[in-house]
Amino acid sequence: MFIRDYNQENEYIKAKKRVDEIKTFYKQLAVYVIINTFISTMKIRRNLLNGESFEEAFFDFGTFAVWIFWGIAIVFQALRLFGTDYFFGKEWERRKIEKFMGEEKDKRNRMLRS
Incomplete structure (x- = not known):
């Protein structure tokens, strides 16, 4: 305790x-x-x-x-x-990767709908 x-x-x-x-x-x-x-x-x-x-x-x-x-x-x-992690650390990398993956997913979805 x-x-x-x-x-x-x-x-x-x-x-x-x-x-x-x-x-x-x-x-x-x-x-x-x-x-x-x-x-x-x-x-x-x-x-x-x-x-x-x-x-x-x-x-x-x-x-x-x-x-x-x-x-x-x-x-x-x-x-x-x-x-420096605040600017270009692991968390920043993770957010950027998720952002780019989301953008690619959106592109694929738009292409499939067209």
Whole structure:
């Protein structure tokens, strides 16, 4: 009985920690979007005031530099948190295989009905 309670409590603590990490990630992602939107807006505004056209101001590398470099860190954090399996793991493979098999079955059914 004690071991089962200990295992359940240990599993709960691990799950709670994972939920907290995911929550923190989404908060950081929101901060990333908000801060970078503000920085980009200020840079574009500054460039426009310096006489650049909107295209020149918008497509200036400095406008996107922070998005890119901070974004790389966000991607690595997401990979650490969700794992590469989330993107191209066994579950992803299974879903894709089922999708393609379903598409092939639909094609065969349509051909048989025609």
